[in-house]
Amino acid sequence: MKRIFQFLVLILVSSFLVACSQGKPAYKKELQSGGYKAIITSDQPPHVGINKWKIKIYGPDGKLLTGAKVSVNGYMPPMPGMPEMSFDYPVKDKGSYYEADVNLSMAGTWQITIKAEKNGQVVTFKFGFNL
Ligand SMILES: [Cu+2]
Numbered sequence: 001m002k003r004i005f006q007f008l009v010l011i012l013v014s015s016f017l018v019a020c021s022q023g024k025p026a027y028k029k030e031l032q033s034g035g036y037k038a039i040i041t042s043d044q045p046p047h048v049g050i051n052k053w054k055i056k057i058y059g060p061d062g063k064l065l066t067g068a069k070v071s072v073n074g075y076m077p078p079m080p081g082m083p084e085m086s087f088d089y090p091v092k093d094k095g096s097y098y099e100a101d102v103n104l105s106m107a108g109t110w111q112i113t114i115k116a117e118k119n120g121q122v123v124t125f126k127f128g129f130n131l
Contacts, residue, residue: 031114031125035060038114038125046110046131051102054094057116057123064096068118072100075111107131 025041037058042051057065070093076085085105092099104110114125
């Protein structure tokens, strides 16, 4: 009887853990700019290498901004013995979100600029972090 109980608890706990890990992205970043909002999510926290970011953009009306031309740039300021670096990452339009392969090639300070353009309107989101 005790073993059955332990088994049931184990199943309960493990299914809870699975549900948690599926529901919550490892990385989430919310950005605001001129009434627009961008939400970045990823299965992994920022790391050296290719970071797959899902980017959802919302207009001032709160609705998803679809069909925009989105660009993502990563910039690293100059370091001792190293010039500045700037990369434009590939971005795919996935319908309800945009997917960017953000290649953070080394540890250090990164500044990310996300631009979305639609019908002549441009919105720019910026943020930075240390890797
Ligand atoms: Cu550097």
